[in-house]
Amino acid sequence: KQERPQDIEELKQGVLLGERARLARAITLIESNSPQHFEYAQSLLQSIMTHTGKSIRIGISGVPGAGKSTFIEAFGTFLCQAGHKVAVLAVDPSSSINGGSILGDKTRMEELARNPRAFIRPSPSEGTLGGVHRKTRETMLLCEAAGFDVILVETVGVGQSEAIVRGMVDFFLLLALTGAGDELQGMKKGILELVDMIVVNKADGSNKTAALRTKSEYSRILHFLKSPTKGWQAKSLTCSSLNGEGIPALWEVIGDFTELTKQSGVFEERRRMQAKEWLYSLVNEQLQTLFFQNERIKRMLPQLENEVIAGKKTVTQAVHEAFINFYK
């Protein structure tokens, strides 16, 4: 479907009125890879910029099996009941090794998907992780303009995706399971230093005691690590996505976080830094494309790489030769 300039104005009005069908079409426009759509998408985005930013952006990650979908279903439903409007986005490309976007199958959050106060958008289906990351950020802006005041950004944790999500949200929540000692060792390097909160899920039935023990274990470890948010000590909690226990409490902690960081200026400062870092990472991404997609570079690079690895050529010399060809 072609979007034309008059459609852009219509899309804009629809988004600002919070109409889900037009919001969905606007997102599809953002996700399009066609150059003409790019122009339209950017002018749409530009026109809604003043209506963005008025949400709390929450990143959610967790090992496979931690129950991210059921947690988001329970958490999102709770938020809707409390009067919020909740958008759920995902950053992982559906082409990932894990075999498809976790949100590609909406039926996994049936209740939330049917809730008129919620909007669930699967991960963009094409593009590099960098591209997906751009699209998710811009989708977040559209959702904010459409009046969604809680944005949940989910990641299954492919590659550097947690760090990328950390770079686009205000608050980062890690979903964990019981058995902290063993779990922790299987945990991705550096992830604990990204989190503002660890939630030990499945704290119900016979698992409750173990969950509480795990929670304490995480508290103790978090105490040793530097928090990603100035003035905030990362916290560890338990919850049950099954019976909803613990969910109001964790939302209260997120409220404390928001109040504290808005008062100290840390909240706004992070958003400013994130915009700046996004600018520079996008510049960098384009530079890389410019160089590595260059036909001469593509032809010569494998051999240069082999010579360097074999110690036959110095790295400086190899790069020097590559750039001589790049400038040609």
Next chain:
Amino acid sequence: KQERPQDIEELKQGVLLGERARLARAITLIESNSPQHFEYAQSLLQSIMTHTGKSIRIGISGVPGAGKSTFIEAFGTFLCQAGHKVAVLAVDPSSSINGGSILGDKTRMEELARNPRAFIRPSPSEGTLGGVHRKTRETMLLCEAAGFDVILVETVGVGQSEAIVRGMVDFFLLLALTGAGDELQGMKKGILELVDMIVVNKADGSNKTAALRTKSEYSRILHFLKSPTKGWQAKSLTCSSLNGEGIPALWEVIGDFTELTKQSGVFEERRRMQAKEWLYSLVNEQLQTLFFQNERIKRMLPQLENEVIAGKKTVTQAVHEAFINFYK
């Protein structure tokens, strides 16, 4: 002083014979920023490549006050007595905020500096950290060609320097002090995940008991973290740079590490990966220079950055405009 082609051959022979004066001149050539010296330096490096790589490269970091200089003095002297030839290099630019290269003042390692089996080279005095990092890597190659079989690369930990050093060494050692709990919280984010060994220094006199306790505390924490080296569990030890206690033991552990990783292939694999990563990081550095030193980009970037931070312009749009000007 000008180095000419016939001098390059002379320098090469001098380096291969392990002559310290010619090695020092060769390093000065590498560190030169003149384009002609660059050509000579690269041809010198290229000619000694087959004589490089036969050392153990050890990175050493630690908080200010951990006693890095006295430790390196004690450790280096011990290694010389054991028949090794030791080169000590530093990666931090002397223009750093901390006020000068830690090794600029050689008198801080008086005994080692006088030892004929040791070679101490202060940090290159000019250039970006990226530039310094290139020069330190190439200096390391020259030292290896000159027969130094233990290379100690020291960093005071400005910016990303520990990660950069981790990317050029086989083994990474962190020097720590007693009081682990408090110390750890002041410790740089992510540093513990770079280390193969933590050495609690100043384990002497009335401080010994506390040092042993701190060592155990670190062991416990390291147990929770993923080691940077496949098949190796990072270890925690104590030592006294004052009386030399613990130094033979830590050298033995480094020996175990080398044997284990050479047998498993991890040692060689890391070196191959490091060469490859260095290649790509240098390409990236040059791309950044190309873009950010462009006059049109320099003129327009501050305003674009402000517009993005203020939410007046989308990041994608800003980058789009910048590249239109870059291609002009």
